[in-house]
Amino acid sequence: MTLETTLAAIAPADPAAMAAARDLQARLTKPAGSLGELEDLSVRLAGLARSCPPPLPQPASVAVFAGDHGVHAQGVTPWPQEVTAQMVANFVAGGAVVNAFARQSGADVLVVDVGVQAPVPLDAPNLLDANVRRGTRDLAEEPALTRDEARAAVEVGIRVANALVDGGAACLIGGDMGIANTTPAATLIAAFTGAEAAAVTGRGTGVDDPTYARKVAVVAAALARHQPDPADPLGVLAAVGGLEHAALAGFLLGAAARRVPVIVDGVIAASAALAAAAFAPDAVAAMVAGHRSVEPGASVALAHLGLTPLLDLGLRLGEGTGAVLALPVVAAAVRVLHDVATFDSAGVSEK
Numbered sequence: 001m002t003l004e005t006t007l008a009a010i011a012p013a014d015p016a017a018m019a020a021a022r023d024l025q026a027r028l029t030k031p032a033g034s035l036g037e038l039e040d041l042s043v044r045l046a047g048l049a050r051s052c053p054p055p056l057p058q059p060a061s062v063a064v065f066a067g068d069h070g071v072h073a074q075g076v077t078p079w080p081q082e083v084t085a086q087m088v089a090n091f092v093a094g095g096a097v098v099n100a101f102a103r104q105s106g107a108d109v110l111v112v113d114v115g116v117q118a119p120v121p122l123d124a125p126n127l128l129d130a131n132v133r134r135g136t137r138d139l140a141e142e143p144a145l146t147r148d149e150a151r152a153a154v155e156v157g158i159r160v161a162n163a164l165v166d167g168g169a170a171c172l173i174g175g176d177m178g179i180a181n182t183t184p185a186a187t188l189i190a191a192f193t194g195a196e197a198a199a200v201t202g203r204g205t206g207v208d209d210p211t212y213a214r215k216v217a218v219v220a221a222a223l224a225r226h227q228p229d230p231a232d233p234l235g236v237l238a239a240v241g242g243l244e245h246a247a248l249a250g251f252l253l254g255a256a257a258r259r260v261p262v263i264v265d266g267v268i269a270a271s272a273a274l275a276a277a278a279f280a281p282d283a284v285a286a287m288v289a290g291h292r293s294v295e296p297g298a299s300v301a302l303a304h305l306g307l308t309p310l311l312d313l314g315l316r317l318g319e320g321t322g323a324v325l326a327l328p329v330v331a332a333a334v335r336v337l338h339d340v341a342t343f344d345s346a347g348v349s350e351k
């Protein structure tokens with residue numbers, strides 16, 4: 001599927017299914033509104049699936065998109081770049097936090113090399129080699145990607161979403177791995193929302209004060225240099241994005257085109273969600289915000305998209321961890337519409 005055919009397949013939520021879910025919620029054996037955000041979520045997912053109740057969101061799959069970043073050269077993170085490839089090996093072996101959380105939540109993990117700098121010499125069924133280029137260029141000096149490279153990365157994400165749905169996934173979860181990738185994430189969020197660099201730049205893996213100041217300056221200078229146009233999402237991704245950010249944007253678009261919910265993780269996924277929404281505003285109907293990352297840009301992005309995060313646990317890891325943790329909550333919200341008796345069927349008196 002190309003970007004264009006995917007965008008053409010994205011349509012608004014179905015108001016009739018949403019009305020049916022709202023009506024059913026009002027008849028279930030609980031005070032109206034007592035399930036808070038879960039009621040709104042169940043209504044949104046009915047609209048997405050065009051059916052009430054919508055399907056349960058399992059089996060579920062996490063795709064962790066990995067890439068490296070030329071902007072690493074600016075000293076925006078204390079971690080060496082080779083940690084990206086080393087963590088890819090860790091994901092493949094099942095030893096990272098996202099693997100533990102996925103096991104706990106009942107989700108599979110697929111690792112997608114979309115732009116790791118050094119070749120990842122592994123042959124494993126849960127690793128997809130879809131490397132577009134071996135890391136981005138330094139966005140502080142030049143566009144991170146060409147438009148063609150950005151498009152190719154978006155189309156990797158689309159392909160992965162389609163393959164997982166074809167394989168039976170009823171819910172998708174997007175994760176990231178890429179040392180230095182909170183810098184392009186912050187720049188993308190500023191570009192799409194118009195927020196100031198300082199309002200969207202966070203401490204990532206935990207940078208110290210001088211590194212943080214450098215990071216804010218890099219984001220501000222990149223915005224001034226590239227003047228990214230939010231009406232041209234491919235241009236924005238190319239100028240100041242990353243390969244995993246672009247692939248995640250495609251992954252979100254692919255989920256929306258297939259009308260399958262996709263749980264958005266932290267600041268990298270949230271920056272990709274802004275790009276996806278700029279390509280196709282209706283794609284937001286497929287997005288569920290898994291959690292509120294500590295990174296300030298994540299909250300700016302979610303507010304811009306009108307999404308309310310389900311969990312707020314002070315997480316600042318990425319990998320898809322906060323999104324996988326939210327999967328049982330999403331499943332519970334849907335299960336209410338499947339399992340809970342109505343006042344009528346259970347013989348419970350109404351007020």
Ligand SMILES: Cc1cc2ncn([C@H]3O[C@H](COP(=O)(O)O)[C@@H](O)[C@H]3O)c2cc1C
Pocket residue numbers: 076077078079083087176177178179180181182183203204205206207317318319
């Ligand atoms: C061991 C390790 C595991 C990680 N898992 C996710 N990240 C997260 O931190 C990185 C971004 O932060 P920054 O922009 O500050 O470099 C990304 O790789 C992200 O996925 C990790 C980072 C490290 C070091």
Ligand SMILES: O=C(O)c1cccnc1
Pocket residue numbers: 182203204205265266267268293294295315316317318319
């Ligand atoms: O919360 C996140 O998404 C995050 C925070 C730090 C590093 N990487 C990701």
